[in-house]
Amino acid sequence: MHPSQHVRVLGVVISADLGLEQHVTNVSATCFYHLRQLRHIRRTLSKESATTLEHAFVMSRVDYCNVVFAGAPKSTTNKLQRVMNAAARVVSGSRKYDRGLTQLLHVEVHWLDVPERTKYKLSMMMRRCLNGTAPQYLAAHCVPASRQHLRSAASHQLIVPSYRLSSYGRRSSFWVAGPATWNSLPRHLRDPVHTTPVSGRLLKTFFFSEY
Numbered sequence: 693m694h695p696s697q698h699v700r701v702l703g704v705v706i707s708a709d710l711g712l713e714q715h716v717t718n719v720s721a722t723c724f725y726h727l728r729q730l731r732h733i734r735r736t737l738s739k740e741s742a743t744t745l746e747h748a749f750v751m752s753r754v755d756y757c758n759v760v761f762a763g764a765p766k767s768t769t770n771k772l773q774r775v776m777n778a779a780a781r782v783v784s785g786s787r788k789y790d791r792g793l794t795q796l797l798h799v800e801v802h803w804l805d806v807p808e809r810t811k812y813k814l815s816m817m818m819r820r821c822l823n824g825t826a827p828q829y830l831a832a833h834c835v836p837a838s839r840q841h842l843r844s845a846a847s848h849q850l851i852v853p854s855y856r857l858s859s860y861g862r863r864s865s866f867w868v869a870g871p872a873t874w875n876s877l878p879r880h881l882r883d884p885v886h887t888t889p890v891s892g893r894l895l896k897t898f899f900f901s902e903y
Contacts, residue, residue, distance in 0.1 A: 727750060730742065
């Protein structure tokens with residue numbers, strides 16, 4: 693028997709060095725295949741139909757388990773961003789070198805970029821942990837700051853565990869990436885009074901305002 697350099701866990705391919713490059717390469721190749729097929733029939737589809745197919749065959753793959761990209765380098769997330777850029781062009785009917793890509797992504801199709809999509813997903817998971825609607829194995833890692841740290845407790849921050857491996861610690865573990873992402877949000881977004889749906893709308897508004 694020979695050791696494998698990659699392992700697939702719940703559909704995510706992880707390399708022996710805990711890298712995600714092979715997973716991103718696989719996702720990108722599959723998405724571009726479907727985009728080529730959609731481009732061939734784009735003229736026969738309405739914009740609503742094209743958007744529905746794109747979400748089903750492309751964006752669902754980009755977003756699947758995307759919390760593993762928390763803290764990932766741009767060299768990794770840029771590959772998925774190129775998929776999103778191409779998907780937006782197919783929906784809108786624009787060409788590769790047409791100008792106004794940022795306007796197209798953020799205004800017309802109303803999509804967040806890959807890093808912000810990851811932060812949004814993590815933030816919503818932390819909100820569900822705090823609201824008691826997340827699985828216990830996730831909620832157990834959502835520990836509010838104690839009263840010994842009055843400023844952090846008053847601003848509804850969470851305890852971020854210490855870790856040694858700067859290269860992989862924050863990127864590969866929910867128990868570090870989740871609280872760190874939550875603490876980076878503005879104070880009003882961490883207010884426990886918000887329900888999950890309201891929090892989702894506020895988060896999207898915040899992330900779009902950052903562009």
